[in-house]
Amino acid sequence: MNEPIHAGVEKSNNVTVTDAFWRNYKRIVAEQVIPYQWKALNDELPDTVPSHAIENFRIAAGEAEGEFFGTVFQDSDVAKWLETVAYSLRSFPDAELEKTADDVIALLGRAQAEDGYLNTYYMLVEPDYRWSNLRDNHELYCAGHLIEAAVAYYQTTGKRAFLDVMEKYVQLIQQVFGNEDGKLQGYPGHPEIELALLRLYDVTGKQEHLDLAVYFIEQRGQQPHYFDIEKEQRQAMDRPKTWNDEHTNFGLGYAYMQAHKPVREQEKAVGHVVRAMYLYTAMADLAHRKDDKQLREICDKLWEDVTKRKLYITAGLGSTVNGEAFTDAYDLPNDSMYCETCASIGLVFWAKKMLELSPDRKYADVMERAIYNGTISGMDLDGKRFFYVNPLEINAYQTGRKDQEHVKQERQKWYACACCPPNLARMIASIEDYAYTTTRDTLYTHLYMAGNVEAIIGKASVKLTQTHQYPWDGKITITVETEGDFKLAFRIPGWSSGVSASVNREAISVDDLQDGYLVLDRTWKIGDQIELLLPMPVERVYSNPKAGMNQGQVALQRGPIVYCLEETDNGANLAGLRLPRQVAFKTTHEANFLSGVVTLGAEALHIVETENLYQMDVPKTTRRSIQAIPYFAWGNRGLGEMRIWVHEGVE
Known part of the structure; x- marks a missing residue:
């Protein structure tokens, strides 16, 4: 077992990356993604959804006129951009970029209220209603992302300005929340500040930062339920009902917020996936620091449930768009799933903390699967377009289905809810931290x-x-x-x-x-x-028989890489392909194709199309050469069908 951490001194390794694969990704983040996302935050990207995130802080600081624009968690996009910059500066020092980041940090300091509060939505839209809707409005979530960014920036540059801003904010949060008389006994609807406070404790060594993290983790789901209490308080204020008041959190109840039970009573992964991943990350981190065997056992039960019953082959998570949530065990549809980029990123965070609890291959294998497949598929190869949802299958008929509007056939320039692009950027920029x-x-x-x-x-x-x-x-x-x-x-x-x-x-x-x-x-x-x-033959992967949608089909994997077929290489109607069981594969390293990948080639059968919707005759087939590419690289060559799971033939 690893040594529990009881003091505020972070254990870190100094890692330099020369890896061709990851050096390329890190360089793309430094040279393309960071400047691109800076333009997005400043509303300088043409023909895309505005962000207004930087402008919100300028307005809050009294340096610009206007109104708040964006989601209630718009501040978190700025936080993740700053965190990405901090990590990128470790590998690619850039005085001009650092100066830009310093200017943004100074702006945050000027926008901060005298008592330490820092949230542009409430400062500009509802200044008299702070902490009145922890369930929905992401105040503590945004605080958490700002804390993470401040810690990262301090660790890279040694500059305390951002850390000082956030410590002042945390002091206010400590005065507001807790089990003591006169304090709010609430916690965030979207976990994030819990893991951030543990990181803050690493660099400050202040017991109150650890204690506040423990409070937020342990208070979640306790009775009487705080979200019921604050709902009644909002109604007493004669404030309008929120969407979730009317719709009971997508029908998921408080499981949507990971607040259906106290954390020590949770054994199955339910509800909103990203919230689950962030909470489980904090729980595993706390179990390590406190050498808490009970909490560790809970983390292991949750890990088993997620990875053995609810995980896609790409390490994607989230079977349904409704609540961006887990569903039942083995319910893993390939074309209507959700698989949010942030969910796989959160899985990487959680796996790292499980490895710190106990070095075990089962955690690292899943972490590797997520890193090479379910996360980087969320960005195109030049860092300028992004997936929020990562499908395992694209069909010609999907564009006409209302229930699959969330599935995009091409990556988008930006999103009104832009949590995924900067989240992926910060993971890639710090990829060495997971090795x-x-x-x-x-x-x-x-x-x-x-x-x-x-x-x-x-x-x-x-x-x-x-x-x-x-x-x-x-x-x-x-x-x-x-x-x-x-x-x-x-x-x-x-x-x-x-x-x-x-x-x-x-x-x-x-x-x-x-x-x-x-x-x-x-x-x-x-x-x-x-x-x-480590031999890397092409392997066929089969689903558990309880995953009914994959039966009779096979996926291809080589090393840690999951492969897919695209229409551009293999023609239309990919569902009509049949991959013979005994077929041999040819592997080809193509240095100038899709930024340098290994492709798989084979001979397959394709069912001949007819005009009949149904027929009694055995379908006829023709032979066809097929090519499979790494899943993470799909969607970089125009629109078309795509699928991971291919029907297997017997010839």
Whole structure:
């Protein structure tokens, strides 16, 4: 078990990324996404939904005239942009960008009220009704994202201005909320501030920040239900009813807000998926810090429910647009699902905290699946268009269905609710933070990412260098750059078989794994080399028989990458394809195609179309060459059908 963290000192590793795959993504964020999203925040993108987010702060600061515009959580878009900038500056120092960020932070400071309050919606629209609708209006959610951004910016630049602004705001929140007499005993409808306060505690070491996080986590779902209390208070104010007052939270009740039960009574994932992921992340983090075995058991039960019954092959989450929510176990429709980009990103956050609780391959395997599939599919390859919803199947008839209006066939320039684009940007900019964790005596490698890592293991300073072409090639070389006695642990992915390993070219056994990790304990010398060979054949993946929509179909995976078929490569009516069970696949690395990917080629059958809607005759087929591409890269070459699950034939 990892060492519980009881003091306010963050354990972090210094990681430098040279990885061709992730360096490219990080560079796109630095050079394309950050400037593009800055234009979006300033309403400088033509022919798209305005943001007004920066202008809202200018109005709040008294430096511009006008009215608030946007969603009640519009401030969070600015917060996530600043957090992305902070991470990007670690890899790509940019004095001009840092100056822009400093100016935005100064604007936030000028907009902040004397008592520390900072939320442009309430400051400009309902100044007399702060904290009156925690269930719906995202005050504490926005505060959480601003806290996260402030922590990241301080850690990168050492500048305290943003941190000071947010500590002042947190002091106000501490005065307002708690179980003490005279305080509101509420909590946010959308979890976020809980995990943010734990990050703030990391850099300040202030017990009150940890205590406030504990309060918000433990208070959720307690009776009498606070959301009922505040609803009655709003009615006493003779304020208009909210949408959720009338519609009972999409019919999900307080499960929509993850407030149907106290956290220690939750065993199944229900309700709004992103809210669940953020809450579970905070719960796992708290379980680690407090060495709380009961809370850890709850996190594990929730993990099992999500990953064994409600997870798409892409690590997408959310089976329905209604409430952007979980549904029943094994209900995983491919064409009407939701699979919000933020949901897979939240899964990555949660997996990282579960790994800190206990290094186990089952967490890292899911994290890797999400990172390479369900998250980066949310952005096109040049960083200028984005998916909110990530479908596993696009059909010609979807555009005519009202119940699938949420499914887009192409990425959008921006959104009125723009939570996903900046969320993905901050994850990519900080991708190295998910590669390693440490315990008292071991450095764990969870993700294979070319570059360097420096970490402290016990009293030993450890530095490793990874070189490889992952995720396209499974030959991994790790060079030890320091000497001493310490343990190194390397994840052997669950998708791999026939793995081999060596140290200084001497073969070593990979049979005795510890929770899926090859653990090497020895006296290391500078220049020692570990080599891992993770074979990457094309694998067929089959669904559990309870997932009825996938029966008779197969998905293709190579290494951590899930593949799909697009109409542009394979013609129309992809549902008519039949992939013979014994067909061989040809893998081709195409350096100049879709930013450099491995494609899969095979011979398949295609059902011949007829004019009959139904017929008694066995359908005729023709042979057709097909090409599959990585799912994350689909939708970059125009409109058309797409599908992951392909019908399997018997020939």
